[in-house]
Amino acid sequence: MAWKTLDDIDLAGKTVLMRVDINVPMENGVVTDATRIEKIVPTVKDIQAKGGKVVLLAHFDRPKGKVVPEMSLAHVQGALEAALGSKVVFAADCIGAPAREAIARASGDAVVLLENTRFHAGEEKNDEGLAREMAALGDVFVNDAFSAAHRAHASTAGIAHLMPAAAGRLMEAELRALDAALGAPKRPVVAVVGGAKVSTKLDLLGNLVAKVDHLVIGGGMANTFLVAQGVEVGKSLAERDMAQTAREILAKADDAGCAIHLPIDVVVAREFKAGAANETVPVHACPADAMILDAGPATVAALRDVFATAQTLIWNGPLGAFEIEPFDAATNAAARAVADLTQAGKLVSVAGGGDTVAALNKAGAANSFSFISTAGGAFLEWMEGKELPGVAALG
Structure with missing residues (x-):
C-alpha cells in the first residue's frame, strides 16, 4: 500500500x-x-x-x-x-x-x-x-x-x-522490510514458524502457505503436525485435538505448491530441565515415556539445504525449547546458517516476535539478519495478512 x-x-x-x-x-x-x-x-x-x-x-x-x-x-x-x-x-x-x-x-x-x-x-x-x-x-x-x-x-x-x-x-524501515519479505519478495521464499501451539498461529499458517514456497514448522507446533500424520510423540507437548486442522493446513499447502518441512530427527528427554539426559532419535522413534524438546542435527542439515535455495526468509518462533540448554541447539544452528547466508548477500532475512528476538540474540545471529522487528503483536498480525489500522491510516 x-x-x-x-x-x-x-x-x-x-x-x-x-x-x-x-x-x-x-x-x-x-x-x-x-x-x-x-x-x-x-x-x-x-x-x-x-x-x-x-x-x-x-x-x-x-x-x-x-x-x-x-x-x-x-x-x-x-x-x-x-x-x-x-x-x-x-x-x-x-x-x-x-x-x-x-x-x-x-x-x-x-x-x-x-x-x-x-x-x-x-x-x-x-x-x-x-x-x-x-x-x-x-x-x-x-x-x-x-x-x-x-x-x-x-x-x-x-x-x-x-x-x-x-x-x-523507524516505521518506514519496518514497512519496507516487511514488504520485501512478503509483499513483493524475491523467490523462493522460506518461512520458519515455531512456538508451542498451532491454535495460536492458525491465521498465520493459513496465510503463509498461500504466499511462501517453503514453510518450516518447529517447536511444539511441529509435534501437533506429526500427530496429524500418525507419528507417536510420547509425552511431548502436542494439541491432539488440532490434528484435523493440521491436516487441513497440510492439504492447503499441497494445493498451493508450498513445501512443508517437519523434523526428521528429534532430541528427546524424560525431564524438562537444563542439562537433562537426552538422546537423538529418528522422528518415528520417540520413546513413549519421553518428550521431544528440539529438532535434531539431521533436521538442521536439511534446513540448511532449504535455506541455501532461498532468496527471502521470514522467521517467527524457535525450533525447540531454546530457553534451556542443550535444547537450543537446532534454533542456534539454523539461525546462524541464516545469518551466514545473509552476510554473504545470498538471502534477505526478516524476523520478529518476542521469543524470536530472544532466540536469535541468544544464538548470536540477530545482528546479521537483514531486519529484526521488535514488534510482537503487530508483526504477527502483519504475517497473518491482517490490515494494521495504524498503517492503513497513513495511506
Missing part, C-alpha cells in the same frame, strides 16, 4: 506530533533497557533538521484509562534527554492546557514529551473527541510506532485521519 514518509511532507515551521513506542522496561524508576528510546532518535533528528518541532505521543504500560503515577512517562524523561542529547519538556497531560503550554515553552531543539495517552479511557476506544484534542496540538502527524500499529487507538489511527500524516524513519 502507499504511505507517505518524512520526505513527502513540508515540516518547516511545523509542530509535529510523533507517535512513538517508548514502553521501556523499568526497575525502581530507572530505565533498564533504552533500546526503544534509542530507535526513535533518527526520526526526531530528521524532523528537527527539516525545521519541525517534535512533540512525542506515547503510551506506557496498561493504566486502563486512569491516571497511575507509576506509569507516568515522566519516568523516561531523563533517558530520553540522554539519548537525544537535548532538553525534553514534559507535559502533565497529552491534551489541553498542560500540553499547549509545554509546546509553547519548548524552544530550540527541545523535544516535548506528552503524558501517557492511556491515562485517557478514550485512547484505546479510538475516541474521535480525544483524537481531535490531540490533533489540535500540532500541524502534522508522524507515526514511528509500528509495534502499536495493530491497535486502532486515538493516538495511532484516529489522529492520522485528522491531519497530514506520514511514517517516521
Whole structure:
C-alpha cells in the first residue's frame, strides 16, 4: 500500500506530533533497557533538521484509562534527554492546557514529551473527541510506532485521519522490510514458524502457505503436525485435538505448491530441565515415556539445504525449547546458517516476535539478519495478512 514518509511532507515551521513506542522496561524508576528510546532518535533528528518541532505521543504500560503515577512517562524523561542529547519538556497531560503550554515553552531543539495517552479511557476506544484534542496540538502527524500499529487507538489511527500524516524513519524501515519479505519478495521464499501451539498461529499458517514456497514448522507446533500424520510423540507437548486442522493446513499447502518441512530427527528427554539426559532419535522413534524438546542435527542439515535455495526468509518462533540448554541447539544452528547466508548477500532475512528476538540474540545471529522487528503483536498480525489500522491510516 502507499504511505507517505518524512520526505513527502513540508515540516518547516511545523509542530509535529510523533507517535512513538517508548514502553521501556523499568526497575525502581530507572530505565533498564533504552533500546526503544534509542530507535526513535533518527526520526526526531530528521524532523528537527527539516525545521519541525517534535512533540512525542506515547503510551506506557496498561493504566486502563486512569491516571497511575507509576506509569507516568515522566519516568523516561531523563533517558530520553540522554539519548537525544537535548532538553525534553514534559507535559502533565497529552491534551489541553498542560500540553499547549509545554509546546509553547519548548524552544530550540527541545523535544516535548506528552503524558501517557492511556491515562485517557478514550485512547484505546479510538475516541474521535480525544483524537481531535490531540490533533489540535500540532500541524502534522508522524507515526514511528509500528509495534502499536495493530491497535486502532486515538493516538495511532484516529489522529492520522485528522491531519497530514506520514511514517517516521523507524516505521518506514519496518514497512519496507516487511514488504520485501512478503509483499513483493524475491523467490523462493522460506518461512520458519515455531512456538508451542498451532491454535495460536492458525491465521498465520493459513496465510503463509498461500504466499511462501517453503514453510518450516518447529517447536511444539511441529509435534501437533506429526500427530496429524500418525507419528507417536510420547509425552511431548502436542494439541491432539488440532490434528484435523493440521491436516487441513497440510492439504492447503499441497494445493498451493508450498513445501512443508517437519523434523526428521528429534532430541528427546524424560525431564524438562537444563542439562537433562537426552538422546537423538529418528522422528518415528520417540520413546513413549519421553518428550521431544528440539529438532535434531539431521533436521538442521536439511534446513540448511532449504535455506541455501532461498532468496527471502521470514522467521517467527524457535525450533525447540531454546530457553534451556542443550535444547537450543537446532534454533542456534539454523539461525546462524541464516545469518551466514545473509552476510554473504545470498538471502534477505526478516524476523520478529518476542521469543524470536530472544532466540536469535541468544544464538548470536540477530545482528546479521537483514531486519529484526521488535514488534510482537503487530508483526504477527502483519504475517497473518491482517490490515494494521495504524498503517492503513497513513495511506
